[in-house]
Amino acid sequence: MxxxxxxxxxxxxxxxxxxxxxxxxxxxxxxxxxxxxxxxxxxxxxxxxxxxxxxxxxxxxxxxxxxxxxxxxxMNSPRFMGFGDTGGDTASLAAGLFAVLAQQNLINQSFCSPSGTFTEIAVLRWLRGLLGYANPPADQVTSVWDAGGVITYGGTGSNTVAMMLAREHAAPGTLAAGVTDPERFGLIVPRGIGHYSVKSAATWIGCGTHVTEVDTRGFRYDLRALAKAVKARRGRTMAVVAYAGDSRTQTVDRLCAVAETVREHDPEVWLHIDACWGLMCALTPRLTHLLDGIELFDSVTVDPHKVLNVPYGVSALLLRDPASLRLVSSYSDLIMQEDFAFGQVTPFIGTKEWTSLRAWAAMRALGRQGLAQVMDERLDRARRFADLVDARPGLIRLNEPDMCAVAFLVLPAGHDPARPDVDRINTLNRALHARLMAEGRWHLHQFTIPDDLGRVRQGAVLAPLRFVSINPRITDEHMRQVLDYVTALSQEVQP
Ligand SMILES: Cc1ncc(COP(=O)(O)O)c(C=O)c1O
Missing domain, CATH: 1.20.1340 (dopa decarboxylase, N-terminal domain)
Incomplete structure (x- = not known):
């Protein structure tokens, strides 16, 4: 050996x-x-x-x-334009390699992660500060319950912990007694734009699939439809989930209006924001207004590994009231009963890798100014890509980018805007994506979305290509080239 x-x-x-x-x-x-x-x-x-x-x-x-x-x-290739997961931040790469060598286990502090636990708490506090959640002064952090959140390995894990908190909030003691009335734990999400993880989380924690999907307008909740759904399920909804940056177009919901609408009709519902992407709004003064109202929500998920160019997997669930984590704490004499043992407050995770050091290093290296600059460059890049799409007659853009995502369709020959053939459009764009994947020279993402802005036909379900501007290696030349490439390819795969 x-x-x-x-x-x-x-x-x-x-x-x-x-x-x-x-x-x-x-x-x-x-x-x-x-x-x-x-x-x-x-x-x-x-x-x-x-x-x-x-x-x-x-x-x-x-x-x-x-x-x-x-x-x-x-994913750090400048031709990788589907997600933000470059993992290319230098300070973060160095910290990540070091953390593998150092082999700390954040389940406990005293003997297996003496300093690592505090860098993890620092990351949680930095993220909270950026988003606008209050932090106690550093010298008043006396236990993990003052840290204000937990680090998990991904948005799915963070959303699942949020749903557990929602369940315990709706029916305290379910952790011990088990779910007796799954109908009580309904979930309200926006239709067609949500991420599967919140629905799956409800099933994983024994609440079944009592999910109400509410129509959207412009990729945000239709507030009247939301009010109707909340009223209809009053007393039987455990959580309403809003997206600060949905998985597809990264549109940020009207957080204040969503919270007020829900609270008016069911004041007890747990309000959760999935801000896996929305963390980006907190990075630049140009976008912080989009997070107005975040303080009305009980929990927020953020994903540094999507938006800070840090290697997988770093996510955080942040709580408005840090003490609410007590609802899902674990007690065992196998975890140290000490103030700073994260094992007590992190459901599903025992041995806990020090992935948060990757986010710590990236944030530490950039500082607030660097984060804002990086974000502003992305915003400008997304805008320029949107303009390039708009300038080409054979393409149609489906969203007004709040952040870094631009969804667009390549139109088939003979497309008639007055009588769009949605099946033919989707067939072409699916064929294009299949070719992109098979050839592997460029990467754009694909999914289905409702045509919420009526760019082809209001409400039609479309299968666009998606560009994301997070990758700092993408130049204007790459953006022009990828559009030339899909346009040329479309001649070959016309349905
Ligand atoms: C909005 C949103 N939430 C949650 C997730 C899940 O995150 P992860 O893949 O890190 O578990 C994603 C992934 O794309 C996402 O876009």
Whole structure:
């Protein structure tokens, strides 16, 4: 067995140096993919038996470079325009590598994460401060229940903890007694634009699928329809979820109006904001007004790994009232009964990786000014992309970007705006996306959305392509090239 000790330090350092060099080469490449292969080909290559004979770490690394690395996606490529997940922030990469080596376990503080616990609390407090949630002075943070939230590995985990809190708030003691009346735990979400994680969370925590989907206008709740739904389910809704940046167009809902509408008709409902993307609004004075009303909500999910260019997986659930975490705390003599043991307040997570250091480092390196500058550059890039789309007659843009997402359709030959053939439009755009994925030269995202702004036909369900401007390597030239590329490709895949 090869393990790290003073005798193996030199070969280990040499190997890790090679690993870092290969990882950096991968991330700085122009290409989204080195090589494309089908799942069947990769299955044949990678689903072998566990070998009988041992191999050296160097041999294992060679196998990775030969059989795994060539097929890995490079989301830091300037042609990767589908999401924001570049993982390219330098301070964050350094911190992430260090955290792997340091092997701290944030389940407890005293013996397995003496300093890491406090960098995690600092991240939570920085995120809260940016969003406008109050923090106690640093010297009055006396336990994890003063930290104001928890770090999880993704938005799905954070939303799930939020739904648990909503359930306990609706029927205190359910954690111990179990769910006896699932109907009591209804969920209200916007139709067609929500993220599956909140619905799945309700099922995972035993509340079933008592989900009411409310119509939207302009990718925001139709407030009259919302009022009607809340009234109709009064006393049987555990949570209303609003998006500060939905998964598709990153539109920010009217938070004040949503909160006031809900509270008027059912004051007890837990109000949750999914701001996985919306954290970006907190970064620049140009957008902070979009978060007005956030203080009326009980909990907020944010995803630094989507918006701060930090490696996976860092998410946070932040609570208006930090003490509300007591509703879902765990007590066990296997977790230290100490003030700063995050294991007590983080449902679903025992051993807890120090992923928050990645966000800590990125935020620490940029500071408020740097965060604002990065965000403003993204906003301007999204605007310029929207203008490029608008300038091309064969394309149609589906959203007015609040943040960094621009959804657009390539129109088929002979498209008649007075009588749009929605099936044909969607078939073309699906075929384009399939070709983009198969070729792997460019990456744009695809999903379905209601045509809420009536750009093709009001209410039609469309399958657009989506550009996201978060990746700082994207230049105007790349934006022009990707539009040239999909336009040319559309000649080949016309339905
Ligand atoms: C709005 C929103 N919420 C939640 C999630 C889930 O986040 P994660 O994939 O980090 O679990 C996503 C992912 O795209 C999202 O867009």
């Amino acid at each position: 090869h393990v790290l000790n003073p005798d193996t330090l030199e070969p280990t350092a040499k190997l890790l140096h090679e690993v870092v060099a290969a990882g950096l080469e991968h991330k700085t490449s122009e290409d989204v993919y080195g090589t494309r292969a089908t799942p069947e080909q990769l299955q044949a290559l990678l689903l072998g038996d566990l070998p009988d004979a041992p191999s050296s770490p160097e041999q294992v690394w060679t196998e990775i470079t030969d059989t795994v690395l060539p097929y890995c996606v490079n």
